[in-house]
Amino acid sequence: MTALGRFFRTTTFKLTLVYLTFFAIFGAFLLGYFAFNTRRLVTEQITQTVDAELTGLVDQYNQGGVRRLVIVVEARSRNPGSSLYLVTTPTSEGLAGNVGSLPAGEMNNPGWSETQYRRLDEGTDGPEHRALVRIIHLPNHFRVLVGRDLEEREHLFGIVVSAGRWSLAIVVILGLFGGFIVTRRLLRRVDAMTGTTRTIMLGDLSGRLPVSGTGDELDRLAANLNAMLERIEGLMQGMREVSDNIAHDLKTPLTRLRNRCEDALRTARTPEAYRDALERTIEESDGLILTFNALLSIARAESGHAREGMTDFDAAEVVGDVCELYEPVADEQGLILKVNASQPIPFHGNRELVGQALANLVDNAIKYAGPSGDAAQKADAPAAEIVMSAETADNQLIIAVADRGPGIADADRVHVVERFVRLEQSRSKPGSGLGLSLAAAVARLHGGELRLEDNAPGLKVMMLLPLSKPNPAPPIPAAI
Ligand SMILES: Nc1ncnc2c1ncn2[C@@H]1O[C@H](COP(=O)(O)OP(=O)(O)O)[C@@H](O)[C@H]1O
Numbered sequence: 452m453t454a455l456g457r458f459f460r461t462t463t464f465k466l467t468l469v470y471l472t473f474f475a476i477f478g479a480f481l482l483g484y485f486a487f488n489t490r491r492l493v494t495e496q497i498t499q500t501v502d503a504e505l506t507g508l509v510d511q512y513n514q515g516g517v518r519r520l521v522i523v524v525e526a527r528s529r530n531p532g533s534s535l536y537l538v539t540t541p542t543s544e545g546l547a548g549n550v551g552s553l554p555a556g557e558m559n560n561p562g563w564s565e566t567q568y569r570r571l572d573e574g575t576d577g578p579e580h581r582a583l584v585r586i587i588h589l590p591n592h593f594r595v596l597v598g599r600d601l602e603e604r605e606h607l608f609g610i611v612v613s614a615g616r617w618s619l620a621i622v623v624i625l626g627l628f629g630g631f632i633v634t635r636r637l638l639r640r641v642d643a644m645t646g647t648t649r650t651i652m653l654g655d656l657s658g659r660l661p662v663s664g665t666g667d668e669l670d671r672l673a674a675n676l677n678a679m680l681e682r683i684e685g686l687m688q689g690m691r692e693v694s695d696n697i698a699h700d701l702k703t704p705l706t707r708l709r710n711r712c713e714d715a716l717r718t719a720r721t722p723e724a725y726r727d728a729l730e731r732t733i734e735e736s737d738g739l740i741l742t743f744n745a746l747l748s749i750a751r752a753e754s755g756h757a758r759e760g761m762t763d764f765d766a767a768e769v770v771g772d773v774c775e776l777y778e779p780v781a782d783e784q785g786l787i788l789k790v791n792a793s794q795p796i797p798f799h800g801n802r803e804l805v806g807q808a809l810a811n812l813v814d815n816a817i818k819y820a821g822p823s824g825d826a827a828q829k830a831d832a833p834a835a836e837i838v839m840s841a842e843t844a845d846n847q848l849i850i851a852v853a854d855r856g857p858g859i860a861d862a863d864r865v866h867v868v869e870r871f872v873r874l875e876q877s878r879s880k881p882g883s884g885l886g887l888s889l890a891a892a893v894a895r896l897h898g899g900e901l902r903l904e905d906n907a908p909g910l911k912v913m914m915l916l917p918l919s920k921p922n923p924a925p926p927i928p929a930a931i
């Protein structure tokens with residue numbers, strides 16, 4: 452498409468044309484009305500003057516007969532302005548006046564008419580003029596004509612019409628010019644935007660649409676698109692990191708698995724040795740499957756699809772269930788698992804994912820705060836407590852797991868939530884570094900956050916989840 456074609460197809464230009472057409476029609480109507488009424492007004496004035504003059508002449512006739520009438524008409528004809536006078540005999544022979552000739556038989560029809568005439572002083576070859584005349588027949592059949600030349604009226608009408616034409620032409624030209632300027636400005640901005648989107652499509656996600664700062668609709672659109680690009684860039688960055696992490700962190704166990712199989716093939720001689728190798732392979736594979744499952748759960752929580760599986764459930768009950776599930780393991784480790792959630796707390800969310808996230812937190816507490824953990828406890832020390840709680844505050848559901856273990860240093864609290872991050876001192880324990888990531892993803896899915904705090908000593912991990920349904924309003928007093 453040519454640049455001009457593109458120009459004419461813009462919405463702004465089409466809108467300009469539509470407005471201009473409407474305005475021109477309206478303007479033409481207004482000017483036409485004005486011109487028509489000016490003409491009518493002038494005609495009315497002419498008829499009034501002619502009527503008055505005619506009445507005067509008839510008076511003169513009544514007082515002094517045709518003689519007097521002829522004298523008066525002669526006198527007026529000498530200084531006529533644009534007035535016309537003619538007195539004729541019953542056979543239309545001119546007696547007095549300044550009209551040279553009229554169309555044949557014109558004087559036979561009394562009343563108003565628009566007619567052609569020649570002036571007496573311009574001779575029989577003079578130019579023809581137009582006039583509005585009134586003819587009356589006197590009682591003795593003599594005829595009197597009084598009229599007014601219409602040149603003035605036509606002239607005035609011509610001025611109004613040509614002024615109208617000019618102003619319409621100027622309006623159209625200015626309108627087109629204005630439309631051209633506005634469209635060109637808009638096109639330039641849209642072109643700049645298109646240019647940026649093209650570079651973005653070529654893979655450079657850091658590009659942003661230009662914002663002119665006027666705050667108009669294009670600016671608002673650009674600002675929104677920029678915010679969207681920001682988000683997409685962030686997500687892409689996250690995706691890239693995740694895939695890098697996955698590639699890196701799964702490569703090690705897979706290589707180990709492969710080497711172990713190769714080793715068995717090379718060295719094992721007895722069926723027992725093969726069995727042993729196979730069992731360890733299965734163990735290693737189970738670890739991998741667990742990691743994949745954790746990754747899938749995180750992806751599910753982050754994709755937003757999990758929102759479809761949201762139901763109403765009792766958060767306190769979920770905490771109780773997880774406690775029941777982990778109590779035997781905690782017991783084994785010499786830990787006491789306690790629940791602080793006496794009342795049911797209705798919550799709307801994904802029950803399964805909340806349960807899974809909570810299980811991860813308890814699992815961590817048991818793993819890292821147990822007596823065999825890094826903070827090795829003396830044999831006679833009282834069993835450490837892990838406290839699970841669910842409560843509401845500030846329209847939030849707070850599910851927390853607090854332990855009495857070594858805790859996490861301030862500086863590390865941000866990192867441990869990232870995928871595959873495991874602290875150095877925890878490397879001896881099984882795990883893939885995805886537990887806290889899932890808990891954080893689940894909190895985000897519910898519009899909340901995961902918070903890690905010092906439990907002095909130990910770690911307190913809290914999931915703060917906004918209660919989507921506000922607390923019931925307090926009852927309204929009966930009498931106000
Ligand atoms: N209750 C805790 N006490 C001390 N350290 C913890 C606790 N919970 C988590 N951590 C630290 O955070 C890291 C990440 O935890 P997580 O994401 O659950 O992965 P994993 O448990 O598989 O190592 C752990 O490796 C551990 O170093």
Ligand SMILES: [Mg+2]
Pocket residue numbers: 811814815882884885886887
């Ligand atoms: Mg864990």
